[in-house]
Structures are given as structure tokens and as C-alpha cells.
Amino acid sequence: MINSVKELEKAALDVRINLLKLCNVEAIHIGGDLSITDAMTVLWQYKMNYDPDNIEDENRDRFVLSKGHASAVTSFNQAAIGCFKAEDVINEYAKDGGRFSMHSCNLVNPYVEVSTGSLGHGMPVACGMAAALRMKGNKSSRVYTVMGDGEQSEGSIWEAVANAVHYKLGNLVALVDCNGFEADGSIDDITGLGDIASKYRAFGWNTVEVNGNNVEELKSCFDKLPAPDSDVPTVIICHTIKGKGVNFMENNPRWHAGKISNEQLEDAIRCLNDEYNRKWNS
Amino acid sequence: MDKKSFLRDVTGEYMVTLGARDDRVTVVNADLAGTCRNRGFGETYPDRVFNVGIAEQNMVSFAAGLAAEGYIPYTFSMAPFLTMRACEQCRTDVAYGNRSVRLMGVYAGVSGGISGATHWAIEDVGIMTSIPGIDVYELSDANQAKRLLDMSLMHNGPMYIRTSVEPVTDLYPEDIEVSRGGSTLVCEGEDGAFLCSGVIVQYAKKAAEMIKEKNGATIRVIDMYSIKPIDREAIISASGTGRIVVAQDHNIVGGLGSIVATTLATEGIGVRFKIVGIPDEYVAMAHPGYLYNKFGLDAEGLCKTMTEMLN
Numbered sequence: 001m002i003n004s005v006k007e008l009e010k011a012a013l014d015v016r017i018n019l020l021k022l023c024n025v026e027a028i029h030i031g032g033d034l035s036i037t038d039a040m041t042v043l044w045q046y047k048m049n050y051d052p053d054n055i056e057d058e059n060r061d062r063f064v065l066s067k068g069h070a071s072a073v074t075s076f077n078q079a080a081i082g083c084f085k086a087e088d089v090i091n092e093y094a095k096d097g098g099r100f101s102m103h104s105c106n107l108v109n110p111y112v113e114v115s116t117g118s119l120g121h122g123m124p125v126a127c128g129m130a131a132a133l134r135m136k137g138n139k140s141s142r143v144y145t146v147m148g149d150g151e152q153s154e155g156s157i158w159e160a161v162a163n164a165v166h167y168k169l170g171n172l173v174a175l176v177d178c179n180g181f182e183a184d185g186s187i188d189d190i191t192g193l194g195d196i197a198s199k200y201r202a203f204g205w206n207t208v209e210v211n212g213n214n215v216e217e218l219k220s221c222f223d224k225l226p227a228p229d230s231d232v233p234t235v236i237i238c239h240t241i242k243g244k245g246v247n248f249m250e251n252n253p254r255w256h257a258g259k260i261s262n263e264q265l266e267d268a269i270r271c272l273n274d275e276y277n278r279k280w281n282s
Numbered sequence: 283m284d285k286k287s288f289l290r291d292v293t294g295e296y297m298v299t300l301g302a303r304d305d306r307v308t309v310v311n312a313d314l315a316g317t318c319r320n321r322g323f324g325e326t327y328p329d330r331v332f333n334v335g336i337a338e339q340n341m342v343s344f345a346a347g348l349a350a351e352g353y354i355p356y357t358f359s360m361a362p363f364l365t366m367r368a369c370e371q372c373r374t375d376v377a378y379g380n381r382s383v384r385l386m387g388v389y390a391g392v393s394g395g396i397s398g399a400t401h402w403a404i405e406d407v408g409i410m411t412s413i414p415g416i417d418v419y420e421l422s423d424a425n426q427a428k429r430l431l432d433m434s435l436m437h438n439g440p441m442y443i444r445t446s447v448e449p450v451t452d453l454y455p456e457d458i459e460v461s462r463g464g465s466t467l468v469c470e471g472e473d474g475a476f477l478c479s480g481v482i483v484q485y486a487k488k489a490a491e492m493i494k495e496k497n498g499a500t501i502r503v504i505d506m507y508s509i510k511p512i513d514r515e516a517i518i519s520a521s522g523t524g525r526i527v528v529a530q531d532h533n534i535v536g537g538l539g540s541i542v543a544t545t546l547a548t549e550g551i552g553v554r555f556k557i558v559g560i561p562d563e564y565v566a567m568a569h570p571g572y573l574y575n576k577f578g579l580d581a582e583g584l585c586k587t588m589t590e591m592l593n
Contacts, residue, residue: 135329
């Protein structure tokens, strides 16, 4: 577990660099990987109780990637805590017989609790898992799920949103990566979803809004989560920037998914390192 | 008069027995606990029952989540909503994840009758058998239903179980043997064979009796309750009679008939062959008896089809 904000920011930097290296080899969903990198890093490398050497531990926290296309950022965080090596992800990604691909698959990767990819599925499954933990009398584990903002258009999400409140699933923590874009462009230009936070509030969720690209805010938000045996599910609305950290990708729908050149890779890594070094004077 | 049973009563009520036997058993409803007759389970085991409201997609995904944590959830709904509204959830959350969810679909075929096509499932067997990893069963009898539910506690992986709301004649003893990939010989015969499932088995049995009385021909009746995996040996053996009529309350495309035909073709067997079912069209709401007569699925219709084949 990493405690300091500086070290967590370094961990997020490392994840971003790995994402870009992968993006230089294969086309990945880089925009939505980068937007949720900070939240995923704080979740996996600071908050979650998950031991790669004991993945069946009944008391572990569960993770369901509802926005299944953010598989790479998940894999690199799992690599950082020792599930496998970051090089494994880069070498095996989208390779026949490999463990990693466009969407996470538990047929080949045991660190994936639930295979996802089709939007609007992970959240309802996570809701069932949270209810199951309650039935088992597990008072310490949480189920975390990460969704996209575009994914909020799926009706099945809202079936589960109502359900989680009804079943008092305080052990369920949902993150929404609000980067403002989906595959076809700006959500507001497609079918606007309005104020997503107020919708969750109206359903009765404990609703927290954070700058989803601010590690310090995220850390403090995770610190303040209600106890897992409490009665109200929590949603963390993460206001993020799609393509965060790479100038030419930020808020540019062109980089929903894609592959970068060697030059773009060098540029992007230099840019990320500079920003980190500027902040921490190292 | 033959004794009759309602299979949704039998399956819904039997959940209490299953619940007593195995504390992993849970029930997830989508506002049709009453229709699916499983209220008893919720009354007996209030901590192991969920009702997600009118939200079939969520019912199936939620159940997949319970199964991921080691429970055996039984989801109940009308077959069309379970297999079509929640089709992708059955496929992605249950089958792809190989979760031991039991998908219990009542209102199989046109048994929803006067509710109309919205409440019929004439496509469900085609849909569910095409999803890798889901075993598909159709129930024809009360004791068979109980033994199949007993078996459902043992199987690792998803199961889809379709039942009619029409009453069925009690055919089998309490200890009727049921197995994955099995079938039940309802009556022996050498001049032709009815391969059927569900509510139609009783009509095929009656049709065989009518044919014997009329012209002395003996017709084999096989209850193909395990639709996937299918009992290939029973099909191959039935082809020895020279005449096969497959009858199911389902579209003639994609149902039991398609599976039997594929099996025969794969085995290189030529045989006089006919599929009886809903002829690939939607029709207006009507009582099931009227519809079975219209489609030739009742005893008279099946008798006529087989008799024509005998001539």
C-alpha cells in the first residue's frame, strides 16, 4: 500500500507511462484509461484490501470494471501490486493466447472478478455481489465498481441504482468517470445526461463529487467512505479530463481509442515527467 | 380422468424444499413471485429472497453477482422477458462467466395464450441453446420437474428451464430418472417416433394411443426434456423406426426440431421427418388449446401428421 500523495502521484505517473507504451504497440482506449488513472491508482494502490497471493480471500474487497474498455489501466494497477508484471501486459495485450486484451476476461486472467466489456452490466453484477456479501455476514469487504459517464445512458444501470438503495448496500461503492465524452463525441452533443450526481442523490445514494484527477482529493474521499456495514451505497462522481496528462489527447474525441507513434510516445512521456517533476521539484 | 399438474406451481413451491436442502439456494424475482408461485420460498427464507422489481436485466445480472459469491440463485420470470429482455445478461453475465444461475422461464411457447405474443416464448429455445455453456431443459411432468430441480443443486454452470403454464398430465413415478443429456421413453413403438418435450408430450402419448387403436401401428414417444445437451442415442435409435415427428411448443425454426434434424444430418441418417410447431409467424392472441389445434400440436394434429407419414 502506498500512503503518501507524492508516491501515489508517482504511481499514477508510472501507470500513465505504461499505458502510453502499450498505446505505442496496440490501439487501446487510451482516453478513458487516462481519465480514470488517478482514481484507479488510489483505489488499487492505496485503498483496496486485495492480496494478489490470496485472491480467494473471503475478506478481500471486490472490484468490477463496469466500463470494461478501461482494461489496460486496471491491468497496470494490478501489475503494480504484484498480480503480474507490467511487461506481461505490454507483451501479451491483444496477442492470441494472451491474458490481456481490449476488455478484461476472467477465463484467462484470475485477477478479473467479472468479465466485462458490454456497458451497463458490471454495476448490476456488483450490486448482486454486494448483496451476497451481506447474506454471508461479511461486514468488512466492499464491492467497488467503475463506470463511465456515457455508460449512464444504459437503462440497466438505473435498475441497479434503485436496487442498491432498496437493499441498503452500504458496502457498494460506485465510481463514475465523468470525462464528458463517449465514442461518438461529447455526451452533451449526443444525448446529454445532465447532472449525474443529482440523479444519484435523487435515488438516495451517498453522493460525493471530486476532482477525479486530483490524487489528494481522491485519497481523502476514500478515507471518508462510510463503513462497509452501513446502509447507504456510495457513488463517487469523478470529474475528469479525457486523455488527462497528454496535451494532444485531452478533451479530444479522436483519442477515445487509438495508437500513438514513437514521436508521440516520447513527447507524451516527457510532458508527464516534466509535470510531475515541476510539482515535486525533483 | 388423468391427474394433472401445473408445473409453475410444482417448481415454485418446490423451491422451499431446495432451500431447506442447501443454504446456497436463493431466489431472485422481478415482480412475478406470485405468477411464478415461489412466494413460499420468500416466506420461509426471507433472508435469501430478492425482488428487484420489474427489471429483468437487473434480475439476471444481480443473480450472476450472487453466483459469483458462491450462491445458487434461481431467477423466475415469464420466459419471453427472461430470455429476450435479459438475453445479453444471460449470455454475458451468466454464461460467459459460467455462473451457476438457474434461469426459470414460465409461459413457455404459446401457453401465455390470451395474453398474446408479448407473453409467449416461441424463440427462447433457439436463443438459449445458441449461447455456449447454458444447459436447456423443458419440463413435462410434476415428478420430472422435482427430480430435475434436485439435479440443479449438483450442476456447476448455468441452466435454463422452461415450463408451460398449461396443465400437464402426470406421466411419471416419483423416482423418475432425470439426467443431463437424457430423455425418457414414454411408450415403445416400432413404426414411427414422436420426439417431443414439455406440454406436448402428453398430446404425443395420446396421439400414439389413437394411432394404435385406429390402424394398429405402434409409435414410440420420447420425452426430450434435456434439449441441450441432447440425447443423441435416443434420436439415432428413433430413426430406426423410419419416421420421426418432432413436436414442440416453439417456433419450428431453432427449436427441438432443428436440433434433432442437425443430429440426424450429422450422423448421416436419412429418415422421413417432420417438425410440428409454430410455423415461423406471429398470430393473434387465443387460448392455448385453440392454438395447439391450429398448429397441429394437439393429439388430433399429431395423429394426423404421423398417420399421413405412415401411408
